[in-house]
Amino acid sequence: MAFDRRLDTFSLAALLVSAHYGLGFVLGTAEKSLTLGTAGSLYAVSLGLGTIVLLGLAKFYWRQAEQIWTLLGSAYGDVVKVFVSLMSWSSLIGIEAVQLISGAFILKVFGIPTLPTMVVLAILFAIISLLPIEKAGWILRGLLVLNFLALLYGLWALHAFGDYLRSPIEFAQSLQHVSLPTTVGISLPTILLVLIDMKYQQFVVQAKDLQSLYRGCTLAAILILLLALLPSTVVVAAHNAGILPVGIDGKETLPYILAWIGGGTQKPLGIALIVSLLIPALGLGSSILRVQSKTVLDFNILPASVWSRIFVTTVNTLFGLAVAFKGGEIINLIVYFYAAYVGGVFVPFVAYLVAQTERYNFSKTSVKLSLFVSSFSSIGLLIITLINPNFSLLNSVELGIMGIGILSGVFFLLVGELLEKYFLKSEVEEKV
Template sequence: MTQRKLSAVGVGTLLVSASYGVAFLLGSGEMAVRGGMAGSLYAIVTAFGMLVLALAAPALWRTRQLIWDAFGERYGSAVRKLVALLSLVWMSGVLAAQIHGGIAVLVAAGLPATHALAVIAAALLVMSSIELGMAATLFASCLMATNIALLHSLAASNGVPTYLHAWPSFIGQIRTAPRAETLVTIAAVGFLVITGSDYQQFVIAARRPRDAWVGCVLAGVFLMVTGFLPAATVIAALHAGKLIGLTDAASAIPWLMLQTGGPLGSLCISVILLAALGSGTAITRAMACASEGLLPGNDRHDHWWRLLIIASGCAIATDGQAIVSTIVSLNVIYVAAVGLLFVLQQAGRQVAPRCASIMLVSGAIVSLLVAVMTSSGIGGLPLWLPLPAGITASACALFAWQLATLRRSVGS
């Protein structure tokens, strides 16, 4: 990211477009069908994460370093490539979620799933080449139209009281939700909002440090205000009996738009789809940047890399998981590998470059293995286990390295 042209509003708009896509909008609606207002957890954690990102925005703007560059400067090229590779892992999950949600929108509109997949892939490939300033204007218009459509549906279902009482309902339901799974979701989503390159790219592209942090604050406040809107709209529609016949919870929001939008229903879901594609566009750009960090010089084949990235997202999108679950499951692997090393770096603790590499690999492998076991039902392991298992493996690698170093120093 070399050009710095974004105003505070532009930064905020692109940050929102990167978060207010499929996972925020359709994912929250899908979770609300199953868990009520607690389905807004992803949205609210994202909003708070934006406010934390605002604190780091000036320093991030000055260094121009995405997370793999910061690690690489401290621990060397091997760690830099490992973090870039791990970033591709979690970003693949986010991209897959955007594609999954886009398919849900088109299927709700009557398009076969296979055709919908092809349309979404082509749209992402085209939109990922749009200039950032133009993208900000385009997504801002779509986001405004999307919220107007949701507000209309909310009012049509007499759901305004549901939205006004969202905070008490959310807090009460989160308290009764499984605590371990809730904490893992908060960690997996919050850590990636603060350190994720899909968000950092827009902070770095701001014209001034002030534009960077103000943009983060604007995004956080906007997401805080609108975070409960998808869930409140779906809950009100359920109470009003407007989602009878819904077969796919991921299609709740577009289904509702078609039911309550009248002649403008198709236009409403088209706008929602375009706003949601903003997330896919942002993540595709960030993944292309990560691939450059992994294999310097591949920018000459940027178009082909984006095609490969979108193809991988399409493959993951067929895993059958819920939209938010797809994101969290791959986020966890990244956080388990990088989390402890990131904390040590922020605390100013020195770690040998080779030790840092071992910590990353240990955390990622153990977390991935446990994730495969939990998803396969092997041993009846809880779904939240991959994150603590991976962090524990990373900590054990650090301890073993320090112990070996101490023995060598004593022996000499």
Template sequence: MRRTLSAFQVAALLVSASYGIGFLLGSGEMAMTYGMGGSIYGLATAFGMLLLTFFAARLWRSGMSIWDFFGAAFGERSRQAVALLSVIWMAGVLAAQIHGGVAILNLLGLSAIAAYALVLLCILVASRLNLRTASAVLSVFLLASGVVLVLALINGNGGAIYLKSPQRFIADAPLLGIGAMVSISVAVAALVCTGADYHQFLLAARRASGAVWGCLIAAGCLIAVSFLPASVVLGFKEGGHLTNLSDAKQIIPFILAQEVGHLGAAIGSTLLLGLSAAALGSGAAITRAMTEALDSATQGIEFVSGIRASLVALGMATALAARGQGIVATMVSVNVIYIGSIAIVFVALLANWKLTASQASLIMGTGFVASAGVYLLAWAGARFTDGDLASLLAGLVASASVFCIVAIAGKLRKLPS
């Protein structure tokens, strides 16, 4: 791996990886119901960046992502297991892109069925193409949307709201409920700490200090950006400009189109199409990553490879999107399964506790069964005060219990730091 990035370049890439359709549309959607509490997704991402600073230097020195961490410690089967588990959280991110693309096309006049069909077809086709040039073009649309969002903040009387956003967040956060606050914060922050998509930028830093400072700078930028979508939405809402929208997922695209609408309807439609294309491009990149993870995790199984693996990935994400949750809720609901499965073993690795391959597999497997079991029960209609929190706690408690049993049995030892 070429290590050429400065701290500021690392920070820029970390922020760009965080600022996407899920963050933009998801925060706006939540702001309609929870006010400034809708900023929690971005703030949790920033908090994850701060946590990442504590072991960024160690990751940089190892030269390995989390998947290689597990493979080096516990063998090829553990690496494959983590790759398969990663497909779960990536399915949630892909579902968020599908949500975003469909919401934008609905706003442009397409029916729900037509929008779903077009979004899925475009993502599948794009996932088979070279995405380098496309990703650069799509990033321009996301950057343009950010600029327009700042203009909307100023023109929509959201500036005063933004300046008081920390106080308003503290006041509005309880609207989320304790369960949602905990599950979103833990799931999103922990995913930042364990996501190979973030680790790749740390590993490419020139020096270990660059990786650490990159995380700190990115955290600061994300804290500032986190309040932007909610401030814009609240400015427009309190001004009485959002009374005709029935789908909260369309809030941010609607505001962006309104903001540039005075330049002509074609300009507004072009920006929306650009945002939709950004969602499709992100979805295609995630589909490719899921396909590679499935190929890696199911080596030797001819049926799950190539185009079939892409169809499996899209099928998983479509099922999640069809559940009808909000954008952030969709991502968090499967993030917690991944975190509930691997968190205890990952922490043990960082703390230099020596586990055997079978012990690690048992801990992760127990956490997965418990967390996924609660998730499926919630999907089937079982009533929980907060399904995501119940799923997260079930996985963590189950895997931690097995870890404690192994430790009490005297089959655990700590390696020197």
């Protein structure tokens, strides 16, 4: 696949940051921080760590210049391509829904009903997703700066710059009070997701050269880690200052704080600060829809045209709206879908990477069997969890979803190899 490789270091870093720095990142971190303190930044910090780990595969993706499902499909067949792309597509619907849920809770501070809010945000997502990527990059850079300034103003108003400088130490200490399954359940799926996430790949392959690629990924990781601790520091500082009302919903924590800092929801500054929380959603929401549309259009079911892209984008937007009504805790809902995708695709992808080293080639039958079973297992457990939130394995819903997928994937990859080498081979020899 040919790409117009024109992204320099700063353009690539801005787009990589915008791929994950949305309402889930900001409001989800704030929601967690209300009960976990600075440890609420675990998900956001994991995204930064995942971007660092991505450096190990960045050159591979840049040279291949293909989506993960195209790579696996070329090696193991079109059925694998379709299955992997559908797994990616389904996970993105859930992530888009999270952005809509978050946006609805932000504007709920103004007393605006959630349904109209979700509809308007969905329309904005769709419009920006249809813009050329270069224009979107400049827009998102400006939007990220605005949101960053709003959080910095929150630190200044709460006299919490010293707290922010100490936040890395506070983060490490507060993690000791979080159970190990919870810590691993949030961090591991998130880090692994970054390695196989098309939202990142679509920008990585457009770096103009390897130097821009490595510098852009490194800069993005640094920026994400710096941004990760901002929302949690603001929430902790506000809690210590006693400005949060008893029983406040975690999703409304940051909007409430910014409204308080700005003098209330009736004041221009308060309105501006609250609205600034919506801005990162435009980056991630539009990025998600762009990838979803590309996934569907790559099947070549519809003719290549602007109208086909608009139609597919509209359908994907409606799916996101439908899922948004389910609700749930922001970070948990995000990682549930991450875990399902990682659980279904990670083992076949590792098998593909092993084959690239020419040390061992798993058979097509083995990889297909692994992909099918792991995908159905992780998606099945995800559906059960959404229906019954109290159900979990390994003392962590996220770890359970990913674990059942990876373990079943490894098991049936080996089963497939045994079948291929001993049973299927024997049948062929007998016929000969």
